[in-house]
Amino acid sequence: MQQKNKHELNPRVSADIVIFGFDFNQLKVLLIERENLDATEGMSQALPGDLIYENEDLYMAASRILNELTGLNNIYLEQVGAFGDPNRLNKEQDKLWLKSVRQQPDERVITVAYYSLVNLNDYVPQASSFAKSTSWIPLNEIAELAFDHSKILSKALQKLKDKIMMQPIGFNLLPEKFTFSQLHKLYESILGRELDKRNFRRKMLKLKLVESLDEKQEGVPHKPSRYFKFNEENYNRLIENGYDNFGF
């Protein structure tokens, strides 16, 4: 019978979520705003997150948090990884803030990060216990975040970039019907570089991932775009046949 080692870790575990949204122009992330309590007197931002409950699966915890923040269910949600540096909560500002909010601010907390893709049209702001004030911040305007959240965000973004090259998950950020430019702009926003318009269209159409609807934009001061929708069957066929790269 092995003795219990008193140096074994017995931490709290939280789930933090990078929630991506797309406003047809740029990629945004839902962040919680926090007033700094030290001399800087400024605001700082953090990823939404919460401690995980007993009997709660990690994925379920992330779904719950996501739902409490956005009112949404059945949302694309993917694990980024676990972050457990013993000093991850030890920046001075973070410690002050934790002290004001938790009974045991010095406890070690390991976090399991997720990222999720939501359609901004479906989003309804919610009052949430763990996020008094939230806002959608454009990716390129995000400053240094609290805790190790900048690290989490950049890893989540990298995962999203890698993934979107392999699977057309971007559709989760768009409404049912969308124009080709919206889709195009979405890919450019995620990948952070320009993509040739014609080549992009050619590829999407060859893979038959989108299909045209008999409907056009109205009231736009230029040639109206046809609307398109995502073709899920063709996507599934691609996955089954071992398709593995978009090659943009």
Next chain:
Amino acid sequence: MQQKNKHELNPRVSADIVIFGFDFNQLKVLLIERENLDATEGMSQALPGDLIYENEDLYMAASRILNELTGLNNIYLEQVGAFGDPNRLNKEQDKLWLKSVRQQPDERVITVAYYSLVNLNDYVPQASSFAKSTSWIPLNEIAELAFDHSKILSKALQKLKDKIMMQPIGFNLLPEKFTFSQLHKLYESILGRELDKRNFRRKMLKLKLVESLDEKQEGVPHKPSRYFKFNEENYNRLIENGYDNFGF
């Protein structure tokens, strides 16, 4: 001041490692062998792992475990993810075994999985507290593992497959010098499919990832192969220039 929620989780956290090795013929995984205590009387296998200590970073914990098992340091090690299903330790056989080994077998344990790539020539079996008996099992001979370890293994393998298409990490599984067939066979073993010999060679040489040494195999009953080694500078140049796919 927020009240502490008594339903918040306070689990143990472990690190489990999928250790891959390559014997020039097939991909193998280092597993620990465990005697079953129930009626089945058989043996079953699990991934090596251990609880994480206080003040220990997740990556450090995985390195420690890896070192205790293999005697190796500075080994390629990558996180697979966190696995925290509340029932992940609740198969009957697993519960019996846990009871015999731990004081609080019912405690919830969240595990952070890693995979690592080791050169079998460097491996020296170690006596370890958490693994009385270990063996290298060929990937295709691995039966159902204990706990949720089969799930962890398959996710680790998938990550390895994805990664090796993007970065030449396979060299970690080989000695300094190796033949082209060994490298070729390694890629086939990881990807689980045949690769054309000539096309494979052409690609590796075009990317200048390997360079020829002035040395040949000796004592083999056929035309001896030249030895090659990995060219790290060219690899780094590739990464910097944004190279992102091998396209096998």
Next chain:
DNA sequence: ATAGCTATGTGTCAAAAGTACACTTTGCGA
């Protein structure tokens, strides 16, 4: 009504990459 604006929508050509495929070579061993 018409001229101008703005984003949509479309095709071609050249370069690169991928795929399929078979025979000669080298050194050992019988």
Next chain:
DNA sequence: TCGCAAAGTGTACTTTTGACACATAGCTAT
């Protein structure tokens, strides 16, 4: 010296990528 077994090599064809420019549709302002 003959046979064996794996090493090593080239070509032809197909597919994919990447670069690039102009006509079109509907709205708006005059």
